[in-house]
Amino acid sequence: MHKAHDRPSDVVGAQVRRHRTRLGINRELLAERCANLGAPELTYSALVDIENGRRTKEGKRRRHVTVDELTVLGLALAVPPLLLALPLGTEGNVPTAPAADPRDPYTVWKWWTGEETPTLAGPLDGRHYPDPQPIVENGPKWSAAWAEAAYPASLYPEFERRREAVHRAHLRAETEKSKGGATAAQTEYLHRLEELARHINDMGRAGVPVPALRADLIKDMKGLDILDAPNTINPRGNE
Template sequence: MHSHQTASDTIAGQVRKHRARLGLNRQQLADECARLGAVDLTYAAITNIETGRRNKEGKRRREVTVDELLVLGLALAVPPLLLVLPLGDEQIVPTVPAADPRDPYTVWKWCTGEETPTLAGPLDGRHYVDPRPIAGDGPKWSAAWGTAAYPASLYPEFERRREAVHRAYLRTETAQATRRTDKEGHSAAETDYLHRLEELARHINDMSRAGLTIPDLRPDLIEDMQGLDMLDDPDVINPRGTE
């Protein structure tokens, strides 16, 4: 614990790796960063990032900012999160200065809100969710984390349900063409579509209660949900392409 190894050290190694993967020298990477608007990521800056020069206390002279992480990821054609959490490439990565490093995929799930961080420990070989109240008498840390991370689970699920509705809708259109010869198939397609639509509507209601912005949807899907009284607030979403 209390190691001087930082996330910037991990990023430095990944920048070197992906720069070599693309066959870029440091000046070419600096040019790519400048093209993206990061003119401060010069040849000298990239050199300092990659070499990780230390001061007398052993700390890096040049850390990587969040803004720079985004630029470097785009310039190197790699998801920025993979620069700091290189899945399958490193066994452990730094977390916070007061805690032990952890495996990259564990920290990845913290960053995406899939799991609650477990920095306390290890006790009996295990890590534990922080049980303390924030600032001594505030909410439990784990509960506060769960509340803040809630949107991270809702938006991916919205995408899955929206896609399921879209596929079901296309099946109803196909079944419509054969309605006269396959009434049973048409009925099954309609039932599946309504079931998927209701699932999406329930999820939209959950997002609305959480105060989240609902992504745009096709007007016909919105009309169907509104017409079937599936939405708690019929005006909570806009048709795709409108304001």
Template sequence: MHSHQTAGDVVAAQIRRHRERLGMNRHDLAAECARLGRPDITYAVIVTIETGRTGGEGKKRRPVTVDELLVFGLALATPPLLLLLPLGSEQTVPTVPAADPRDPYTVWQWMTGEATPTLDGPLDGRYVPDSRPIASNGQTWAAAWGTAAYPVSLYPELARRRETAHKARLRAALDPSAQTEYVGRLDELAHIVNDMHRASLTVPDLPPELAEDLKRLDLLTDPNQINPRGME
């Protein structure tokens, strides 16, 4: 049986929960939203979001837009995605109207691309990825999802390898015997940069020293794909 609760209902409840957690009243929250550039999120708007407004069709809750979700998250000092997927405070959250709710962390992984959604099922007690063809070339829905979600694995890995190479470079500057390790770390970084290039993804700016060494050692498929910039 599918739930009548919507994602908007979850967001509204979490806005109220975190507002009260912080000891903020609705005027306080409206003022914070105004500070963030949304003076139109007034006290009255917050009331309608949290509790709904009685009209001809009964009580109707005003939905929160994607733009507003970011504002509310920052105003409430809460990661915006937690307003939609409250880890640790709810057993399940709604997914799509045609499917059953899931636990928040499962949907969190869908939202971030870490896992493939499993709306079909349960079959033999298991939920399974959608294997139906989605394109004229015969590609399945699950395969198409995997292609779209590919950047999710690359960007965190790039950040890790960039930091590792940066630290190895500092060690090599103090100890020449560490130069081999530094080159190895640069090679690992280059693998990710080259993977991103092959996938036509924008490579974030790299520290100039790393960018220069990657080019000098001819580790890049296309040296023009990277832009050097100082470490933030």
């Protein structure tokens, strides 16, 4: 049975203590590491309040964790900062918004990363659902506005997948070419290159900067004339 947490700072505090114990360091050393990272406000006393979740007489937490501090604590403790707030595998549920129900960490993780639309409304018949109301009168629905804002979060992981697929296909094509028989491998490489180019074009239409690519891949795509804006892609350095 996992302890229920009232606020995300409660989750972070419990995870700071957990990972500090994992590393075998005391609060003095953690405070020193945080200061070296530019957060001198994370003193021994502050860490006590963060880890223990000490409350005032009114029941309010004495010390919340800011976004800036979350980043520093993650780096100081050698743990991805997002895992301090959404500890996959160690918590049954984590808080969402104060007025909404707690949910399992992986569900909230996908909201934070833009992989899924939050389902905060409900439950209705045991299920939560996205807010169906428009944000303002005659404006877009909340879920549509979320999807538009989250679109870049889906573009970058897909770019990485397609780029890696191109790299693998290029390596196979070069290997087969050295053996004097690259027809099938070259066809596969061109197919993967076209998929990557289409995705790059989608990123351009969305106004999302394209990460740097290997110069030879850019050259091949330019030669095939499959890029909408070929001069906007920069080659990787030292390649």
